[in-house]
Amino acid sequence: MAVPFWKTDFFETALTYAISQLPPGLGYPLADLIAHFAANDAMSSGHRAMRVNQWVAHGGKITPRKLRQVVRQVYYNQARAIYDFYHYLNRPDDVRRLVSLTPKFTQMMAEAMQGQQGTLLLMPHLAGFNLGGVLLPLLGFKIFSLSFPNPTRGYRLQNKLRSDHGLEVEPMSVSSWQRARERLQSGGTVLTGVDRPHEHLGYQPIFFGRPAALPIAYTQLALPTGARVFVLGFHTRPDPTR
Numbered sequence: 001m002a003v004p005f006w007k008t009d010f011f012e013t014a015l016t017y018a019i020s021q022l023p024p025g026l027g028y029p030l031a032d033l034i035a036h037f038a039a040n041d042a043m044s045s046g047h048r049a050m051r052v053n054q055w056v057a058h059g060g061k062i063t064p065r066k067l068r069q070v071v072r073q074v075y076y077n078q079a080r081a082i083y084d085f086y087h088y089l090n091r092p093d094d095v096r097r098l099v100s101l102t103p104k105f106t107q108m109m110a111e112a113m114q115g116q117q118g119t120l121l122l123m124p125h126l127a128g129f130n131l132g133g134v135l136l137p138l139l140g141f142k143i144f145s146l147s148f149p150n151p152t153r154g155y156r157l158q159n160k161l162r163s164d165h166g167l168e169v170e171p172m173s174v175s176s177w178q179r180a181r182e183r184l185q186s187g188g189t190v191l192t193g194v195d196r197p198h199e200h201l202g203y204q205p206i207f208f209g210r211p212a213a214l215p216i217a218y219t220q221l222a223l224p225t226g227a228r229v230f231v232l233g234f235h236t237r238p239d240p241t242r
Contacts, residue, residue, distance in 0.1 A: 009154030137166025
């Protein structure tokens with residue numbers, strides 16, 4: 001049975017992009033409204049996973065009420081981060097104003113751009129990473145990014161938007177994996193996610209003191225290529241208008 005177009009992730013991505021073209025005075029309240037409905041869908045798989053993750057991250061010592069508040073805030077943060085990403089994609093001056101880099105990251109980026117040694121950046125999917133990723137190509141930082149394998153149509157649209165704005169993105173596959181290795185061996189920089197679960201690897205890295213279904217494939221890139229490895233994170237500033 002075919003899925004109606006308005007229920008596909010491609011339609012959702014296109015609609016999100018359209019909403020994000022609204023000015024912040026309208027866009028942020030609308031993003032908050034969408035987040036409100038998503039945060040109340042307690043039976044969705046994403047909501048359940050978020051509750052478990054937050055419970056583990058808080059050492060299992062968080063009250064049910066506090067857990068609901070934390071999960072709700074995650075939805076609000078993510079909704080606004082998605083709005084920021086699409087809204088500022090074609091506004092490079094605003095991106096430069098909104099995103100700032102720490103001295104340590106600036107030093108690492110300068111060293112990586114010299115091309116003397118491969119650099120592997122591991123990125124958790126925290127709010128703000130998309131907007132931060134828009135800034136790096138603007139600064140001349142060339143990155144080859146490995147994304148989710150076998151992407152849906154909506155995910156492919158997201159990757160195209162990233163690629164159109166200077167971030168070279170390819171879904172993880174045998175061929176893209178080989179290109180990533182070659183990039184590292186030639187002194188280039190590769191970016192990939194560090195926290196997307198993978199249930200069938202046979203390894204369970206420790207996450208907040210507990211075994212977890214986290215990926216370990218990045219070690220198979222770093223070890224044979226001798227690449228430096230950095231965990232890359234972005235912190236969203238408290239003031240949404242900035």
